[in-house]
Amino acid sequence: MLVLMSKVIALIDCNNFYVSCERLFNPSYIGKPVVVLSNNDGCVVSRSNESKLLGIPMGAPYFKFEEICRRHKIITHSSNYELYGDISQRVMATLEAFVPDMEVYSIDEAFVDLTGILDPLTFCIMLRRKVMLWTGIPVSIGISYTKTLAKAAGEVAKKSESGVGVLFNVEDIDITLKALSIYDVWGIGKQWGTRLELKFNIRTAYDLKQASPKFIREHFSVVMERIIYELNGIACLELEEIEAKKSISSTRTFGRSVSEIRELREAVASYTANAARKLRMQNSKVYSLYVYIRTDYYKNTTQYNNGKVVELVYPTSDTGLLINAAIKGLEAVYKSGFQYKKAGVILLNIVQDSYLQQDILEEYSHTHKKRSKALMQAVDLLNKKYGRGTIQHAAEGIKKEWKVKAELLSPRYSTRWDELKGVG
Numbered sequence: 001m002l003v004l005m006s007k008v009i010a011l012i013d014c015n016n017f018y019v020s021c022e023r024l025f026n027p028s029y030i031g032k033p034v035v036v037l038s039n040n041d042g043c044v045v046s047r048s049n050e051s052k053l054l055g056i057p058m059g060a061p062y063f064k065f066e067e068i069c070r071r072h073k074i075i076t077h078s079s080n081y082e083l084y085g086d087i088s089q090r091v092m093a094t095l096e097a098f099v100p101d102m103e104v105y106s107i108d109e110a111f112v113d114l115t116g117i118l119d120p121l122t123f124c125i126m127l128r129r130k131v132m133l134w135t136g137i138p139v140s141i142g143i144s145y146t147k148t149l150a151k152a153a154g155e156v157a158k159k160s161e162s163g164v165g166v167l168f169n170v171e172d173i174d175i176t177l178k179a180l181s182i183y184d185v186w187g188i189g190k191q192w193g194t195r196l197e198l199k200f201n202i203r204t205a206y207d208l209k210q211a212s213p214k215f216i217r218e219h220f221s222v223v224m225e226r227i228i229y230e231l232n233g234i235a236c237l238e239l240e241e242i243e244a245k246k247s248i249s250s251t252r253t254f255g256r257s258v259s260e261i262r263e264l265r266e267a268v269a270s271y272t273a274n275a276a277r278k279l280r281m282q283n284s285k286v287y288s289l290y291v292y293i294r295t296d297y298y299k300n301t302t303q304y305n306n307g308k309v310v311e312l313v314y315p316t317s318d319t320g321l322l323i324n325a326a327i328k329g330l331e332a333v334y335k336s337g338f339q340y341k342k343a344g345v346i347l348l349n350i351v352q353d354s355y356l357q358q359d360i361l362e363e364y365s366h367t368h369k370k371r372s373k374a375l376m377q378a379v380d381l382l383n384k385k386y387g388r389g390t391i392q393h394a395a396e397g398i399k400k401e402w403k404v405k406a407e408l409l410s411p412r413y414s415t416r417w418d419e420l421k422g423v424g
C-alpha cells in the first residue's frame with residue numbers, strides 16, 4: 001500500500017513518569033531500582049528501568065513482589081498525584097512553547113503536529129533537551145506519519161541514544177513493525193490480540209499492516225480497520241477511539257485572562273463534563289481528580305500556579321459528582337487578584353467498570369447508581385445526536401466568555417522561562 005506523506009506527528013512520552021518525578025526530588029534514586037504504587041490497591045504503576053530488569057511487571061500487586069523488592073532493595077513510593085500533576089503541567093507548558101498544535105493525551109504523553117517543520121529529528125532533539133533542562137523529566141519522542149506509527153517509533157526512541165525515534169521510510173517502518181508484537185500495537189488489547197493471533201495468524205504489527213482492511217472490519221471493527229490504515233501511513237484515528245486511558249486530561253488556555261472565580265468555576269465544570277464524557281465512553285470510573293489553575297507563563301505579571309487532588313468518596317463517572325469535586329478543588333487553590341490564563345482537570349486512578357470490586361460498588365446506594373447511569377446515558381445520547389453541549393450541567397455556564405478564541409497561535413519563541421526553573 002502507498003504511504004501518504006501528508007502529516008508529521010510526534011508522540012512525546014515521559015520516561016517512567018512517576019518514578020522520574022520522584023527522582024527529581026531525590027536525586028540519590030538515580031541509577032537505583034524504584035517503583036511507584038497506586039494508592040488504592042497497591043499495584044505497581046511506574047517502574048524505573050532497573051526495576052524492569054529485576055522482573056517487576058507493570059500493574060503487579062505489590063504483596064506478590066514485596067519479597068523481591070526487599071531482596072533487591074527496590075525503593076518503593078506511593079503515588080503523589082499532586083506532584084505528578086504539577087510536573088505534567090510543566091512538561092506540557094514547555095512543549096506548548098515550541099509547537100503550535102498539540103494534544104495532551106494523558107498525564108505523561110502528548111501528540112504534536114510537526115507538519116511543515118523542515119527537520120523534525122533535529123527539532124525533536126532540541127525539544128527533548130528543553131524539557132529536560134526546564135523540568136528535569138526525560139522523555140522519548142517517536143516521529144512518523146500517523147499516531148499509531150508515532151507510537152511504534154516511540155519504541156525505537158526508547159532504545160536509541162538520542163531518545164528520538166524516526167519512522168519515515170517504508171523499510172524502517174517495516175523492520176520496526178515486524179519486531180513489534182501484535183499485542184504492543186496501540187489499541188490492540190489482549191482480547192483482540194489473542195483472536196488475531198490464534199484465528200488469523202496475525203502475530204506482528206507488520207502482519208496486521210498487510211491484512212485486508214475490509215476483511216478486518218468485517219471480523220473485528222471499524223476501529224481496527226483504521227489501525228491498519230494508520231500502520232500504512234494514513235492518519236485516520238481519533239485519539240479517544242484508541243484505548244482505555246489510565247488518565248484523562250481536559251485543559252484549555254482561555255481566550256483572555258480570567259480573574260473571577262465565577263468564570264473559573266464554569267470553565268472547570270465544563271472541562272470536567274468533557275472528561276467525564278470520555279470516561280463513560282471507555283466504560284470506566286475514576287477514584288480521584290486533579291484540578292489546577294495558572295497565570296500566563298509568557299506574561300510579565302505576578303505568577304500563580306497551584307493545583308489540588310480531590311479524592312472521590314467512591315469511584316464514579318457521574319458528571320455532577322465530578323464537577324462538585326473539581327469545584328471543591330478549584331476553591332481550595334483559587335486566589336483572587338491574579339490573571340488566570342489556563343485551567344485544567346486530570347482524571348487520575350481510572351478503573352474499568354468490569355474491574356471494579358463488587359463491595360466498592362455496593363458501598364453506595366443501588367438506587368443512586370441506577371438513576372445516575374440512566375441520566376448520564378440520556379445526556380450522552382442527546383449530545384451525540386444534537387451536538388455536544390445540547391444538554392449540560394448548569395455549572396458549566398451559558399455564555400462561556402472564557403472560551404478559547406479560534407485563533408491560530410503563533411510559536412512563542414521569545415518566551416520567558418525563569419518561572420519554570422524552580423523544579424529539578
Ligand SMILES: [Mg+2]
Pocket residue numbers: 013014015016017108
Ligand atoms: Mg510514559
